[in-house]
Amino acid sequence: MAKLATGIADNQALTQVSEAIGTVGVPVVVFPRINAAHARHPAWERHIETWTASSVAHPSQHQAARLAGGTSVSILAHCLL
Numbered sequence: 001m002a003k004l005a006t007g008i009a010d011n012q013a014l015t016q017v018s019e020a021i022g023t024v025g026v027p028v029v030v031f032p033r034i035n036a037a038h039a040r041h042p043a044w045e046r047h048i049e050t051w052t053a054s055s056v057a058h059p060s061q062h063q064a065a066r067l068a069g070g071t072s073v074s075i076l077a078h079c080l081l
Contacts (some may be wrong), residue, residue, distance in 0.1 A: 001032050005047035029057040
């Protein structure tokens with residue numbers, strides 16, 4: 001999530017999502033799969049703010065923590081064309 005929020009696109013998935021975020025008229029939805037400890041990390045709120053400023057739809061910090069399943073972090077991103 002940090003990579004996506006800071007524009008680091010060092011693999012194919014992040015490259016595709018990063019390009020979609022930068023494309024005018026392409027809505028992007030990101031749903032992070034995180035645990036509660038990750039959601040409490042001090043940097044998490046800044047990443048959420050970055051996504052919001054970039055018009056990326058996402059669940060709130062509390063929703064993401066509540067819906068988290070497991071301890072890994074994964075991205076499920078849909079670029080709705």
